[in-house]
Amino acid sequence: xxxxxxxxxxxxxxxxxxxxxxxRAQRKERTRQNLLDVTLRLIGHRSLAxxxxxxxxxxxxxxxxxxxxxxESIDALGVELVDESMRPLxxxxxxxxxxxxxxxxxxxxxxxILGRQVRDHPAQFxxxxxxxxxGVNAVRRAIATELRLFTSELTIDLARMTAGLDWTAxxxxxxxxLMVSAMLATVMELLETDKRHPEDEQIxxxxxxxxLRLIALGMSVWRSTARD
Amino acid sequence: xxxxxxxxxxxxxxxxxxxxxxxRAQRKERTRQNLLDVTLRLIGHRSLAxxxxxxxxxxxxxxxxxxxxxxESIDALGVELVDESMRPLxxxxxxxxxxxxxxxxxxxxxxxILGRQVRDHPAQFxxxxxxxxxGVNAVRRAIATELRLFTSELTIDLARMTAGLDWTAxxxxxxxxLMVSAMLATVMELLETDKRHPEDEQIxxxxxxxxLRLIALGMSVWRSTARD
DNA sequence: TGTACATCAGTGAACGCGCGTTCACTGATGTAC
DNA sequence: TGTACATCAGTGAACGCGCGTTCACTGATGTAC
Numbered sequence: 001x002x003x004x005x006x007x008x009x010x011x012x013x014x015x016x017x018x019x020x021x022x023x024r025a026q027r028k029e030r031t032r033q034n035l036l037d038v039t040l041r042l043i044g045h046r047s048l049a050x051x052x053x054x055x056x057x058x059x060x061x062x063x064x065x066x067x068x069x070x071x072e073s074i075d076a077l078g079v080e081l082v083d084e085s086m087r088p089l090x091x092x093x094x095x096x097x098x099x100x101x102x103x104x105x106x107x108x109x110x111x112x113i114l115g116r117q118v119r120d121h122p123a124q125f126x127x128x129x130x131x132x133x134x135g136v137n138a139v140r141r142a143i144a145t146e147l148r149l150f151t152s153e154l155t156i157d158l159a160r161m162t163a164g165l166d167w168t169a170x171x172x173x174x175x176x177x178l179m180v181s182a183m184l185a186t187v188m189e190l191l192e193t194d195k196r197h198p199e200d201e202q203i204x205x206x207x208x209x210x211x212l213r214l215i216a217l218g219m220s221v222w223r224s225t226a227r228d
Numbered sequence: 229x230x231x232x233x234x235x236x237x238x239x240x241x242x243x244x245x246x247x248x249x250x251x252r253a254q255r256k257e258r259t260r261q262n263l264l265d266v267t268l269r270l271i272g273h274r275s276l277a278x279x280x281x282x283x284x285x286x287x288x289x290x291x292x293x294x295x296x297x298x299x300e301s302i303d304a305l306g307v308e309l310v311d312e313s314m315r316p317l318x319x320x321x322x323x324x325x326x327x328x329x330x331x332x333x334x335x336x337x338x339x340x341i342l343g344r345q346v347r348d349h350p351a352q353f354x355x356x357x358x359x360x361x362x363g364v365n366a367v368r369r370a371i372a373t374e375l376r377l378f379t380s381e382l383t384i385d386l387a388r389m390t391a392g393l394d395w396t397a398x399x400x401x402x403x404x405x406l407m408v409s410a411m412l413a414t415v416m417e418l419l420e421t422d423k424r425h426p427e428d429e430q431i432x433x434x435x436x437x438x439x440l441r442l443i444a445l446g447m448s449v450w451r452s453t454a455r456d
Numbered sequence: 457t458g459t460a461c462a463t464c465a466g467t468g469a470a471c472g473c474g475c476g477t478t479c480a481c482t483g484a485t486g487t488a489c
Numbered sequence: 490t491g492t493a494c495a496t497c498a499g500t501g502a503a504c505g506c507g508c509g510t511t512c513a514c515t516g517a518t519g520t521a522c
Contacts, residue, residue, distance in 0.1 A: 135275030
């Protein structure tokens with residue numbers, strides 16, 4: 001649609017309104033983000049189901065009733081947190097794709113990226129792993145959906161790598177699923193490491209690297225039996 | 229220590245006492261077990277951190293204060309539940325070892341046993357997977373310890389299978405860890421299946437079988453790089 | 457076997473507390489003209 | 490620019506409720522002799 005003078009005037013009016021209302025709207029957005037951040041921090045030691053609306057509001061510096069200006073309930077806030085917490089994982093895919101095409105390097109690079117993301121965003125990963133099979137239904141389903149998308153993305157990458165090697169879609173998905181399982185287990189182990197033993201992190205990452213290499217080796221000799 | 233007449237008389241007295249006190253002790257044990265069962269059932273839809281002592285007592289048909297005759301707190305009950313819930317998993321190892329020595333059969337058999345155990349003891353597996361990274365610290369640590377033992381057992385089996393193939397202890401453990409990760413992910417997926425689609429269970433089990441076969445293939449061409 | 461006493465699983469009243477949610481409100485910010 | 494009105498993020502009192510835990514108790518079961 002071309003921008004006519006009429007549109008231009010309308011757009012100008014709208015953008016002026018946005019600038020003028022920005023102050024209040026921005027402050028609301030800041031409070032909202034604060035509620036999300038505070039919840040993520042509280043989740044560090046406990047589960048979503050066990051934190052209270054009043055506690056979150058208190059930590060965010062607002063009165064309990066003001067919470068409802070932003071979310072319908074703690075569970076609804078949790079569902080929004082899933083999306084926000086998946087961001088580091090989505091970034092991981094992008095970072096990995098930007099890496100080299102050599103297989104050993106891909107594995108080493110992927111594990112390194114994984115380690116860095118977990119180190120940089122521990123609260124997000126802790127939230128996802130704690131609530132993945134946690135007690136809040138809506139949150140559990142939201143995480144399952146996001147992880148399925150993540151596995152799909154990995155399946156696409158595997159399809160590209162094994163192009164012409166006669167892999168079935170089922171086998172590709174099965175392999176991607178195994179890789180995601182191994183990586184998620186690695187994430188959980190990384191999160192459980194004691195900060196007083198930083199060398200544990202290296203051991204876990206090396207093991208993860210070995211596991212991905214083992215899977216890659218298996219792939220190199222895999223013959224599909226789907227049509228047996 | 230040999231059993232002397234004096235011992236025999238003492239043992240007799242003790243066993244008579246046991247029989248005589250059995251009624252009250254047995255009833256206490258029954259209530260205790262009932263508390264564990266009720267908690268396991270309540271955990272089906274929510275997390276341990278979100279169920280209350282009063283709720284468990286109510287469901288078990290006792291007054292809240294009577295709960296303390298059996299457990300110090302819900303968390304303490306949870307730790308005991310870990311041990312009870314690990315029983316199906318331990319049984320799995322025994323069942324699998326009783327299977328044949330052929331590799332393909334071992335995989336098929338193991339997956340079949342896994343599927344059966346999850347079907348027969350869903351509450352126990354749900355408890356373990358939900359609380360493995362859940363909000364109750366003591367329970368989380370208890371599960372981690374038990375799963376480490378489980379991985380050790382599997383490492384022993386792998387060592388037996390790869391005898392003379394020059395595998396290092398680290399590589400065996402790494403492989404066992406990957407297998408346990410894959411199996412636990414399978415358990416969680418089985419628990420999430422909708423009962424209205426029983427065919428999903430078969431799909432998940434077939435995928436698990438493929439994953440273990442892929443790992444076994446990788447093992448067959450694995451060369452340790454630990455001494456690089 | 458009978459009796460007197462001990463044990464102890466389960467009772468029921470009571471407590472103070474933090475919870476989610478309602479409601480009418482305030483006052484700073486934004487909008488219309 | 491100035492004024493009159495609208496919006497709405499955050500307030501604060503109030504509610505009823507279920508919670509964990511204390512305490513003194515009851516009465517059936519068990520033990521000693």
